[in-house]
Amino acid sequence: MKRGDLRGASIACACALALLSAGSTADALKELLALPDRPAGLDAHETQAATSLVGQVRTSLSAWLWLRTDLYLHNWVEMRPLSDGERRQGRSVEGAANDGHDQIMREANVTVVPAQADDFRGILGDLERETAAYKDMHGHSHNDPTAALPLFRLMTWVDPKFVPGWTTGAAVLARDRNPEGARQALKFLSSGLLANADNIEILSSIGYVEITRRNDLETAARYLERARAAGRVGRGKLDEDADSALQQTYRWLSLCYRNLGRFDQQLAVAQEGLGMYADDAVLARLADEPPLIIAAPKQAKGSSPPSAP
Amino acid sequence: MNRRAVWPLARCVIIEAVRRKDLWVVAILGLIIMLFAGALGFFGMRGLEAFAKDLGVSVLGLFSTILAVLISARQIPEEMNRRTLCPLLARPISRFDLLLGKYCGAVLATWLAFAMLAAATAIGLLAFGVPFEPIFAQYLLLKMLGLAAVCAASFALSLFTTPSAAATFGMLLAFGSGMLSRAFVLAGQSCPSGTRWFYGLIESLVPQFSLFDIGGRAAGGWPLVPVSVVGALTVYCTMIVGAMLCLSWLRFRRRAL
Numbered sequence: 001m002k003r004g005d006l007r008g009a010s011i012a013c014a015c016a017l018a019l020l021s022a023g024s025t026a027d028a029l030k031e032l033l034a035l036p037d038r039p040a041g042l043d044a045h046e047t048q049a050a051t052s053l054v055g056q057v058r059t060s061l062s063a064w065l066w067l068r069t070d071l072y073l074h075n076w077v078e079m080r081p082l083s084d085g086e087r088r089q090g091r092s093v094e095g096a097a098n099d100g101h102d103q104i105m106r107e108a109n110v111t112v113v114p115a116q117a118d119d120f121r122g123i124l125g126d127l128e129r130e131t132a133a134y135k136d137m138h139g140h141s142h143n144d145p146t147a148a149l150p151l152f153r154l155m156t157w158v159d160p161k162f163v164p165g166w167t168t169g170a171a172v173l174a175r176d177r178n179p180e181g182a183r184q185a186l187k188f189l190s191s192g193l194l195a196n197a198d199n200i201e202i203l204s205s206i207g208y209v210e211i212t213r214r215n216d217l218e219t220a221a222r223y224l225e226r227a228r229a230a231g232r233v234g235r236g237k238l239d240e241d242a243d244s245a246l247q248q249t250y251r252w253l254s255l256c257y258r259n260l261g262r263f264d265q266q267l268a269v270a271q272e273g274l275g276m277y278a279d280d281a282v283l284a285r286l287a288d289e290p291p292l293i294i295a296a297p298k299q300a301k302g303s304s305p306p307s308a309p
Numbered sequence: 310m311n312r313r314a315v316w317p318l319a320r321c322v323i324i325e326a327v328r329r330k331d332l333w334v335v336a337i338l339g340l341i342i343m344l345f346a347g348a349l350g351f352f353g354m355r356g357l358e359a360f361a362k363d364l365g366v367s368v369l370g371l372f373s374t375i376l377a378v379l380i381s382a383r384q385i386p387e388e389m390n391r392r393t394l395c396p397l398l399a400r401p402i403s404r405f406d407l408l409l410g411k412y413c414g415a416v417l418a419t420w421l422a423f424a425m426l427a428a429a430t431a432i433g434l435l436a437f438g439v440p441f442e443p444i445f446a447q448y449l450l451l452k453m454l455g456l457a458a459v460c461a462a463s464f465a466l467s468l469f470t471t472p473s474a475a476a477t478f479g480m481l482l483a484f485g486s487g488m489l490s491r492a493f494v495l496a497g498q499s500c501p502s503g504t505r506w507f508y509g510l511i512e513s514l515v516p517q518f519s520l521f522d523i524g525g526r527a528a529g530g531w532p533l534v535p536v537s538v539v540g541a542l543t544v545y546c547t548m549i550v551g552a553m554l555c556l557s558w559l560r561f562r563r564r565a566l
Contacts, residue, residue, distance in 0.1 A: 124520075128490075
């Protein structure tokens with residue numbers, strides 16, 4: 001063996017040893033740095049991708065279908081969220097008009113192809129605006145989301161761990177506010193719950209549909225309690241969507257108990273929620289609500305549902 | 310330039326593509342398109358026509374671009390490896406004639422494959438009763454122009470690098486030009502206005518293959534692209550092809566064989 005080869009081999013051995021020692025202390029480093037734990041929902045989604053090639057294909061395919069659904073809703077006009085720099089510059093978003101769909105209406109996006117006023121490319125920019133699916137999206141409307149239902153079914157069939165597919169698909173099914181739509185949405189969400197046991201977003205969505213479409217406060221409270229319990233277990237490990245769903249769960253559950261006349265539980269839930277979401281005005285109001293004002297007739301199944309928080 | 314030499318050379322490229330069973334690959338890819346359509350049909354096609362069209366044009370664009378890159382990136386290097394370049398140039402043709410004939414052949418073979426894939430896509434979509442609008446004719450026309458530009462870029466790259474590297478770079482350029490363009494636009498928008506010309510310059514130097522893809526408009530049932538835009542894109546395609554063939558010739562004219 002040549003001298004240079006020996007030197008190379010010793011460097012490689014030293015690198016390998018360094019990597020091994022770094023690997024053995026990775027857990028200790030993790031605690032030291034206090035890295036946030038991976039979100040539970042995303043973890044489940046990624047675990048599937050990481051464990052097998054089939055899982056990777058399933059995850060990629062469902063993500064692709066999700067993107068295509070978004071494109072369809074915007075009639076193939078590609079949108080993107082604002083960058084931090086654009087937010088700082090105060091750039092206005094091209095928000096959606098209120099077309100009655102609460103889940104797809106909340107967006108703060110701009111078109112990927114810039115408007116002529118923001119484009120420095122000259123004729124190339126003009127050509128792109130003429131050949132790409134582009135239009136001014138200020139106050140835009142959406143294509144009929146019910147046409148995308150087969151895609152929601154397909155993406156959740158391909159990847160049952162893809163929770164946004166279940167919740168958004170159910171929201172689309174329940175959009176028309178008729179009993180059949182609510183029945184289908186609940187059936188769809190139940191299938192999602194089978195694949196994602198105790199998932200906060202799905203449980204919260206079931207509670208939401210039970211309250212707003214069927215006025216069944218008792219059933220809604222049962223599901224929302226399950227979401228609350230799951231939230232207690234997973235607190236600190238939730239991703240942004242699950243955390244938002246948990247906040248909604250506390251609001252709806254507290255409102256449910258108020259309308260069912262269980263004021264002690266209303267206050268307990270609201271106060272517990274405030275412990276987690278101190279800035280929540282709805283929970284603050286529910287936690288301070290004097291029982292005398294709301295001690296009206298006891299609400300039960302079939303009565304008017306609580307108004308949206 | 311010996312115009313009479315170009316067509317026989319181009320015809321040889323097409324015959325070679327048939328002989329090498331490239332078109333079998335196209336047939337298999339066509340079958341995959343049909344399977345995709347069948348999978349969609351399983352979940353119900355009602356209301357899904359736009360998705361089916363989107364899927365059709367996406368798959369069509371993907372496969373045809375891959376074929377365009379692979380066919381054009383191997384033309385000259387293969388002749389050199391097989392040592393058939395010298396006998397070819399011993400005939401009364403110039404090096405430029407050879408380049409032009411090979412390039413035209415690569416484009417024609419790509420268009421043939423594209424036509425076969427488009428037919429497979431059309432059959433798949435028609436089987437589910439998906440209607441076609443006139444914009445699909447424009448889509449096919451502009452896609453053919455785009456494929457000619459992709460062929461020219463891959464052809465030029467194959468004279469500067471190995472065939473494998475040319476194919477890789479060609480695909481990166483063909484599929485990534487849109488992404489690159491967006492990155493430059495974002496970077497240009499966030500930098501001071503005085504330096505934007507720099508991003509504009511880079512943007513104009515990188516071939517924008519994504520401009521030739523109106524698949525999104527076709528799937529969404531948008532109105533036809535104005536004729537002036539089609540004309541401008543034809544000029545743009547001619548500029549890309551001309552520039553790439555010039556680069557190829559500059560590299561090839563003094564190359565030792």
